Amino acid sequence: QVQLQQWGAGLLKPSETLSLTCAVYGGSFSGYYWSWIRQPPGKGLEWIGEINHSGSTNYNPSLKSRVTISVDTSKNQFSLKLSSVTAADTAVYYCARGRGVVVTARRGWFDPWGQGTLVTVSS
Amino acid sequence: QSVLTQPPSASGTPGQRVTISCSGSSSNIGSNTVNWYQQLPGTAPKLLIYSNNQRPSGVPDRFSGSKSGTSASLAISGLQSEDEADYYCAAWDDSLNGYYVFGTGTKVTVL
Numbered sequence: 001q002v003q004l005q006q007w008g009a010g011l012l013k014p015s016e017t018l019s020l021t022c023a024v025y026g027g028s029f030s031g032y033y034w035s036w037i038r039q040p041p042g043k044g045l046e047w048i049g050e051i052n053h054s055g056s057t058n059y060n061p062s063l064k065s066r067v068t069i070s071v072d073t074s075k076n077q078f079s080l081k082l083s084s085v086t087a088a089d090t091a092v093y094y095c096a097r098g099r100g101v102v103v104t105a106r107r108g109w110f111d112p113w114g115q116g117t118l119v120t121v122s123s
Numbered sequence: 124q125s126v127l128t129q130p131p132s133a134s135g136t137p138g139q140r141v142t143i144s145c146s147g148s149s150s151n152i153g154s155n156t157v158n159w160y161q162q163l164p165g166t167a168p169k170l171l172i173y174s175n176n177q178r179p180s181g182v183p184d185r186f187s188g189s190k191s192g193t194s195a196s197l198a199i200s201g202l203q204s205e206d207e208a209d210y211y212c213a214a215w216d217d218s219l220n221g222y223y224v225f226g227t228g229t230k231v232t233v234l
Contacts, residue, residue: 035223044125045160045168045211047223061219094167106155106215108223111170111179 002027004114006095008080012121018082022095022114029053029076033098035110036069036080038091048093051078052101085121092116126151127212127226134232135202143229145195145212151224155215157195159188162209171210172197199231207233 008020022034030053039045049059051069059067068081082089094116099108128146135141145157159172170179172188175195185201195214199206212226 044228045213045225046125047225058221060222105221105223106217107174108215109156109158109170109173109213110160110168111173113167113169116167 002097002112004095004097004112006093006114006117008093008117008119010118010120012085012119014086014121014123015084016121018085018089018093018119018121019079020093020095020117020119021077021079024076024078024097029073030101032100033058033105033108034071034078035096035098037094037096037110037113038089039094039116040088040091046091048080048082050098058105085119087121090119090121092118125227126216126224127214129210129212129226129229131227132230132232134234135199136234137202137204139202140198140200141202141231142199143197143210143212143231145197145226147193147195147214147224149193150218151193151214151216152190152195153193154217157188157190158213159186159197160211160213162211164208168211202233204233207231 003025006022033050033052035050036048049069051057066083071078095114096110156174160168161171162168175190176188187198210229216224
């Protein structure tokens, strides 16, 4: 059974860079895309981007200029960096397993999800 | 940035049937499969329905999904108290270079 465990700094100041890592335990790491998704307090979900084991990425156009998702296949981990954060980036950030690498994104879904990390941006 | 529209709330008494709509466009629901997620209070979302109408192992058969044109629906039949949660639809959107989009979310209350 696949489990995702995530961690990272929970309090940032404006203009700093958000950094989170997600470790994957059990199952195949190389066979899937891995995503980051966020949820501002009391609001809905927003997809940030995805990466596969070879480092191929897709990003949400609204965040693309500030987002970098990377992968460390030796540790079955993937990471998120979001630069120049503002209060609008305050959210719970989730990692999640996405589509299989041979599956078109048009038919993808997210399962399972990590436990979530609350990141607060405040001066 | 939600491009899929859901009603903000829905409710029913135990045993009733509740339906949640998800309205999109030709670039998302009209072209791609729809998934639904259930988010219980204080927890991470959980996959409820994938590929329009498929239930993952362990999801009760009182949950069902359907899609027609640029809209999709989630039905909960035989509503139970533990179904009180937020529900989100999601799909790939083909616009720009493509990205996943979520619905605005629907809070289901069991009266």
